[in-house]
Amino acid sequence: MTTSPSIGQEFYKVRDAWAVADQQKHWKLAIWLVQYADVDIIDKFLEIERTAVGVFKEIFFRFDAPWNGDHETWEKALWEEYVSWFEPIPDAKYDVYGALKKDRLLKQDYQPDLTLAPCVQSIWKELLRFKSYITGLENIGCCIYFPMLRPDSPDAGDWYADVLKKGLPDGIRLVTIDIVTNPRITLAQKILAEQVTLLQPQLDMVAAVKNDMDKGGGNSDTVSIDARFRKQIRKVMDCTTQQDAGVLDSEITVLLSLCKKMGGVTHAVAGLMIAAQAYFMIREPNKSAVYADKAIIQSRQLMDANDPAGYPTWKSCVMIKAAILVGKKKRKQAIVLYEELAHEAAEKGDAFMIMEGYRLSGHLYYELSQLNIAFENLLLSLTGGSYLEQEVRRQSTFLHAASMAVHLCEKIRGPEDLKILQDQLQELLGDDWATLLQSEGMDKATVRRKSSLFEFN
Numbered sequence: 001m002t003t004s005p006s007i008g009q010e011f012y013k014v015r016d017a018w019a020v021a022d023q024q025k026h027w028k029l030a031i032w033l034v035q036y037a038d039v040d041i042i043d044k045f046l047e048i049e050r051t052a053v054g055v056f057k058e059i060f061f062r063f064d065a066p067w068n069g070d071h072e073t074w075e076k077a078l079w080e081e082y083v084s085w086f087e088p089i090p091d092a093k094y095d096v097y098g099a100l101k102k103d104r105l106l107k108q109d110y111q112p113d114l115t116l117a118p119c120v121q122s123i124w125k126e127l128l129r130f131k132s133y134i135t136g137l138e139n140i141g142c143c144i145y146f147p148m149l150r151p152d153s154p155d156a157g158d159w160y161a162d163v164l165k166k167g168l169p170d171g172i173r174l175v176t177i178d179i180v181t182n183p184r185i186t187l188a189q190k191i192l193a194e195q196v197t198l199l200q201p202q203l204d205m206v207a208a209v210k211n212d213m214d215k216g217g218g219n220s221d222t223v224s225i226d227a228r229f230r231k232q233i234r235k236v237m238d239c240t241t242q243q244d245a246g247v248l249d250s251e252i253t254v255l256l257s258l259c260k261k262m263g264g265v266t267h268a269v270a271g272l273m274i275a276a277q278a279y280f281m282i283r284e285p286n287k288s289a290v291y292a293d294k295a296i297i298q299s300r301q302l303m304d305a306n307d308p309a310g311y312p313t314w315k316s317c318v319m320i321k322a323a324i325l326v327g328k329k330k331r332k333q334a335i336v337l338y339e340e341l342a343h344e345a346a347e348k349g350d351a352f353m354i355m356e357g358y359r360l361s362g363h364l365y366y367e368l369s370q371l372n373i374a375f376e377n378l379l380l381s382l383t384g385g386s387y388l389e390q391e392v393r394r395q396s397t398f399l400h401a402a403s404m405a406v407h408l409c410e411k412i413r414g415p416e417d418l419k420i421l422q423d424q425l426q427e428l429l430g431d432d433w434a435t436l437l438q439s440e441g442m443d444k445a446t447v448r449r450k451s452s453l454f455e456f457n
Contacts, residue, residue, distance in 0.1 A: 315344070
């Protein structure tokens with residue numbers, strides 16, 4: 001008899017896999033080679049090991065500077081991130097260094113040696129020096145965690161190979177995550193054999209999440225309707241992988257029936273939104289639009305009543321309805337929705353949706369050959385995106401808005417305006433902004449879809 005996996009069981013599989021690797025002394029780099037669905041549980045395990053409740057002896061540190069394919073600039077960013085750990089923090093509860101001093105665990109004060117070259121070898125040296133100042137950690141090693149690279153990132157195998165070739169000091173080991181179906185760390189077989197350990201636990205996170213969602217979700221009326229509702233959501237979303245409208249019709253009928261039993265506009269709107277999303281995913285735009293329209297109306301009522309559930313549902317359904325209109329080449333109608341979305345997002349202080357609303361409307365104006373208003377909308381998109389963290393800007397559709405804005409500025413504005421825009425992008429994205437805008441996929445930002453001969457919408 002087999003046991004259905006749970007999230008807890010999968011977590012302990014991860015921990016057991018690390019326990020085996022932890023006992024091996026030959027490796028300097030550990031790579032979790034897993035499926036996309038398994039990344040989150042491994043990340044959570046490594047995050048737990050960074051805290052006081054971690055069970056393994058090594059001290060875990062994490063670096064978040066984004067890999068850009070250039071060894072020198074990345075190592076400089078990693079060094080700057082390390083140095084920032086020791087800068088004053090206004091909120092004492094987040095000041096780990098201050099806590100060490102307060103608890104008298106530091107043998108002497110420590111500050112990074114800023115005369116060192118900004119490279120990872122300096123980080124290893126300084127980490128070991130810092131650790132030697134902490135009482136009780138003299139003989140404990142450090143494990144440096146680099147999170148999984150983005151799927152469109154350049155391969156980082158050369159960097160890891162270079163680091164391993166230069167050598168890691170005793171007490172320093174590295175760990176990262178890579179995807180078995182789309183690896184971003186390619187290493188020679190000799191390096192893999194001598195200095196790397198691959199961790200490949202047999203996980204089934206998809207089944208584990210489903211089983212945890214299903215707990216308490218039976219069919220009896222004595223079982224919580226809320227639990228049945230959550231289980232039914234999963235059933236509806238499972239149908240979207242089958243591309244079977246008939247089966248989906250049946251499951252959505254059950255879902256909406258449960259929403260009615262739960263009562264209240266909030267649950268009714270949630271059911272309508274899920275139905276709109278599901279039909280959209282199986283390419284049934286007409287059915288999706290019907291449910292999206294109903295959800296938009298009812299979620300607007302919630303917004304007017306200051307119900308916090310209203311806006312998230314409303315913006316999701318507006319995005320679905322607008323996408324359907326775009327698919328039908330009803331661009332002007334879609335623009336109205338995207339601009340309404342941007343205005344509402346501004347009222348709610350939702351910087352990401354301000355950026356998206358104006359970016360998408362700007363692209364549609366571009367497809368309608370209204371270049372000046374397209375450029376104005378893209379500038380508004382960049383303004384909205386300026387309120388996001390720089391890391392979010394560097395890894396989001398902000399890059400698409402920036403790429404199109406530069407393209408249009410070159411076409412319809414003078415060199416002075418282009419210089420102003422470029423200076424703003426340097427400030428918002430960093431010195432490598434031009435390289436970011438030339439990365440893979442950015443060339444599609446300015447591509448127009450083919451218009452109908454009789455395009456009036």
